[in-house]
Amino acid sequence: MSAVKQGYVRPLDFKHGRIDMNFGAGGRASAQLIDELFVAAFDNEWLRQGNDSAVFTLAAHERMVMSTDGHVVSPLFFPGGDIGSLSVHGTINDVAMSGARPLYLAASFILEEGFALSELKRIVGSMAAAARSGGVPVIAGDTKVVERGKGDGMFITTTGVGALANGIDISGANARPDDVVLLSGTIGEHGVAVLSQRESLEFETVIESDTAALHTLVAAMLTASNGVHVLRDPTRGGLATTLNEIAQQSGVGILLDEAAIPVLPQVNAVCELLGLDPLYVANEGKLVAVCDPVHADAVLAAMRAHPLGARAARIGVVTEDAYRFVQMNTRFGGRRVVDWLSGEQLPRIC
């Protein structure tokens, strides 16, 4: 992203204007969009420098973490958030799940010709607010434009870097038999919120996405204990898929207690109506932690003391299992296998 202060003939019309192909051509219109929208909204020293890359420093002896995520959620606006806040939260969370402190973000926009500048401004404002509130600035960016019918409004790819302190070793491969599985709160809100918006479903209560940046929750957990082995946010594919990934990577089984998994009654109701299983519905502000059993209480207490972990719960244990199955003791006293999401439950949910 190269920001260039120039004497533009007239400012962009953020009320009625639309994206045309010129905004992606790298000339004056591109520079104007960068100046009047991106640099203004994200407002930081790196973007103001206007070079094609951003320079930052790092404390010595820290390891770096990098993660990237494309966002294609449809619709772009949904109860509780939009593609802008989601794209900031999602990448902060991916970096945080390694145990790292997220430091900086880069954002790449792919815009469709004809997209309203008013919507773009709203989304960029929402990104900037999320970045500021999380303390993780967007320091580099890029904008491309594709012809009408070759995109879908806008896509945003965010990439995050973070610093990982020495001694932290958190990975999907670190779950061990007898470890405890903790969940930071209720599941299914994000997927249900997006789906309701997409299908124009109207329910008595609006279900809001749980989209949130989890890095301060992670920091609180790691301060409370060094017994956290795995952290992961159950996004696409939901809790069931995330737990299967962990079981697979660690070569273990997981046994869940259905009654302990918190789900809002209204989410359960919508899922029943639509034939969805909340275990497979995406979350954007929840995390799963697998902990040493000795440390589980301390970690759970730290989670519950944080606003984003108030409804945290112990939902299962890690088992020895050569087949790496995730199983669940049901409310009715039975036991069933919780398989991978095999097909598509909800496309374009993030």
Place this chain on the structure above:
Amino acid sequence: MSAVKQGYVRPLDFKHGRIDMNFGAGGRASAQLIDELFVAAFDNEWLRQGNDSAVFTLAAHERMVMSTDGHVVSPLFFPGGDIGSLSVHGTINDVAMSGARPLYLAASFILEEGFALSELKRIVGSMAAAARSGGVPVIAGDTKVVERGKGDGMFITTTGVGALANGIDISGANARPDDVVLLSGTIGEHGVAVLSQRESLEFETVIESDTAALHTLVAAMLTASNGVHVLRDPTRGGLATTLNEIAQQSGVGILLDEAAIPVLPQVNAVCELLGLDPLYVANEGKLVAVCDPVHADAVLAAMRAHPLGARAARIGVVTEDAYRFVQMNTRFGGRRVVDWLSGEQLPRIC
């Protein structure tokens, strides 16, 4: 990107298969695509770890550099390259233009439903080859799928990080009057190659894109001299736009010598035919360097000694100019202003 080794029922059909929505849903099909395509092609320890972020270390006291770029080039394949190699070269170059050593890349793929797995495999293979040959591994990634008609085959966003040694201060704002402007080679090949392919134009000689990773050229230049003030790759908007950006950021003018700017005769011929000005046509393997006049010969010699700078030339000087104009002494003895690219010359060129 989470890679999960599982017993898939059958391997993906890279000959006849196509992308369906399931490949983006985060379940088994997503995991299979990651394993059988991305982890196999990029083949490095970070992707094999299968976490949502990649961890790496850095020498103490180095500053970090980050840059991101979306790639929407159309068509996906063109003489001399494809979107895969382009997306690796483009981001390596953006990082290198700060004077940094590019270290790692992240890649985010937005795929259209129905896209042929055979093309995807070819493109990922081309990315992997470019990353390997440049010594800059792709250590993190993400894949999303959008419905048919909501994308255009595939878009790739690459983000790069690099390490900037102490003492290096290269920026678009550092050009000073009397500095010398160097160009690493002939201009216009990339834009003409993509356009010829897009319009199915057939010329006697095929013009190939110049797409290339310039970081080793930059390293050679910085080893030869500490007099490099500005580095920039003239991509979208071409040489004219890049020089206007530098003039604007540094608060200077630039005076070019048209006769000194190298252009292949066949590029000139095609540009004439199509009504294009090579000064505004995108390059993907060229750089502009603004140098202290005392060091210019040393830098130019280092460029010419490198395969990617064999046709490097001294093309102009930096002037004092409150209006920050880029001007050019023409072949015919006149002088004209070289303005910003104001509209769209060639959309979706990178």
